[in-house]
Amino acid sequence: MEKLVSSWYNDKSLPHDYVFPPDKRPGKDHEVARCNSIPVIDLEKADYDGRNHIIQQIRDASQDFGFFQVINHGVSERLMDDTMNLFFEFFDMPNEDKAEHFSEDPHKKSRLYTSNNYDNEEFHLWRDNLRHPCNPVDKCRNLWPTKPERYREIVGEYSVKVRNMLLQILELMREGLALQSNAFREELTKEQMLSVNHYPPCPEPSLTLGLPKHCDPNLITAVQQGDIPGLQVLKDAKWIGVEPLPNAFVVNVGHQLQIITNGKFKSAVHRAVTSSSHARTTIVTFLVPDSHSIIEPAKALTDNKPPLYRAFKFGEFMSFYTEKVGDPETVLEPFKLKN
Ligand SMILES: O=C(O)CCC(=O)C(=O)O
Numbered sequence: 605m606e607k608l609v610s611s612w613y614n615d616k617s618l619p620h621d622y623v624f625p626p627d628k629r630p631g632k633d634h635e636v637a638r639c640n641s642i643p644v645i646d647l648e649k650a651d652y653d654g655r656n657h658i659i660q661q662i663r664d665a666s667q668d669f670g671f672f673q674v675i676n677h678g679v680s681e682r683l684m685d686d687t688m689n690l691f692f693e694f695f696d697m698p699n700e701d702k703a704e705h706f707s708e709d710p711h712k713k714s715r716l717y718t719s720n721n722y723d724n725e726e727f728h729l730w731r732d733n734l735r736h737p738c739n740p741v742d743k744c745r746n747l748w749p750t751k752p753e754r755y756r757e758i759v760g761e762y763s764v765k766v767r768n769m770l771l772q773i774l775e776l777m778r779e780g781l782a783l784q785s786n787a788f789r790e791e792l793t794k795e796q797m798l799s800v801n802h803y804p805p806c807p808e809p810s811l812t813l814g815l816p817k818h819c820d821p822n823l824i825t826a827v828q829q830g831d832i833p834g835l836q837v838l839k840d841a842k843w844i845g846v847e848p849l850p851n852a853f854v855v856n857v858g859h860q861l862q863i864i865t866n867g868k869f870k871s872a873v874h875r876a877v878t879s880s881s882h883a884r885t886t887i888v889t890f891l892v893p894d895s896h897s898i899i900e901p902a903k904a905l906t907d908n909k910p911p912l913y914r915a916f917k918f919g920e921f922m923s924f925y926t927e928k929v930g931d932p933e934t935v936l937e938p939f940k941l942k943n
C-alpha cells in the first residue's frame with residue numbers, strides 16, 4: 605500500500621527509482637505546447653445530413669493521427685462529471701480504505717495498483733491505477749464497499765453509454781472503409797475494461813512519466829482526460845499535447861484496429877506526462893477482443909495491397925505485448941508478414 609504514489613507523494617521529492625533513464629525521460633518535452641491540430645469531431649452531425657462528412661473526418665483522423673476528439677457524443681455532461689467526481693473521491697480516500705482494493709497480483713482483473721510491475725521494474729511510473737471489467741452493466745465489480753450502490757449505478761451507466769459511443773464510431777469507421785457488415789463482429793469488442801489513472805502532482809515532471817510511450821493493445825479506446833493536460837501523441841517524430849476540451853472524449857486506434865484495417869488506420873504512440881502543480885485523473889475505456897478471437901486484416905483491404913499481418917489469436921498478441929511491456933517498436937514484429 606505504501607507503494608501507491610497517492611499515499612506518499614506529498615512529503616517526498618522524486619525518489620531515485622522514479623527517475624527514468626535519460627533516453628526515456630521527457631525532459632523539456634513534458635511541457636510541449638498543446639496542439640489544436642488533433643481533429644475534433646461533432647458526432648451529433650452523424651445523425652443528420654452530415655453523416656458522410658463525419659465518416660470522412662473519422663477516416664482521415666484515423667489515418668493521419670490515430671487520434672481524435674469527439675463532442676456531442678451522447679454521454680451526458682452530468683454523467684461524465686459524476687463519474688469523474690466519483691474517482692476523485694476514490695483516490696482521495698484515506699490510505700486504509702484504499703488498501704482494501706490494492707493488489708499486486710497481475711492476474712487479478714479488478715484491482716488498485718501502481719506502476720506496471722513494481723517489484724521487477726527498473727524504474728516506476730508516477731501513477732496509480734484502478735481497473736476492472738465493466739461489460740455488461742452487471743459485471744461492474746463492486747470495488748467500493750462503503751458506497752456500492754452509487755458506484756454501480758454511476759459506473760454502470762457510464763460504461764453502457766461510452767460503449768454505445770465507441771460502437772457508433774466503429775460503425776462510422778466501417779462505413780468509411782467500405783468493410784463488410786460483420787467486419788467488427790461482436791467478439792472483437794466482447795470485453796470492456798475500465799481503467800482509471802491517477803497521477804498525483806510530481807516534483808520533477810521532466811524526469812519521470814505517468815505512462816511511458818505505448819500504443820493501446822486493444823481495438824479502440826476512449827479517454828476522458830478531464831481539465832488537466834498530460835496526454836501526448838507522437839506525430840512525425842514530435843510529441844504534441846492533446847488539448848483538454850470540456851466534455852470531450854479522446855478516441856484512439858488500438859493495435860488491433862491497425863491490423864484489421866491492414867495498416868490503413870494508425871495506432872499512434874502516446875504517453876502521459878505529469879504536472880508539478882496539479883493532480884490528474886483520467887478515465888479510460890478499452891474495448892477488447894475475446895482472447896480466442898482471430899485477428900487478421902479485413903479481406904476488403906487486402907485486394908489491392910497484400911496483407912501486412914498474419915492471422916493470430918488475440919490472446920497470443922496479449923502475451924507478447926505483456927512480455928515486451930507494450931514497447932511500440934517491437935510488439936507488432938512477430939505478427940508482421942514479410943512480403
Ligand atoms: O491518462 C492518459 O491521458 C492516457 C492513458 C492511456 O494512454 C492509457 O491508459 O492507455
Ligand SMILES: [Fe+2]
Pocket residue numbers: 818819820874
Ligand atoms: Fe494508452
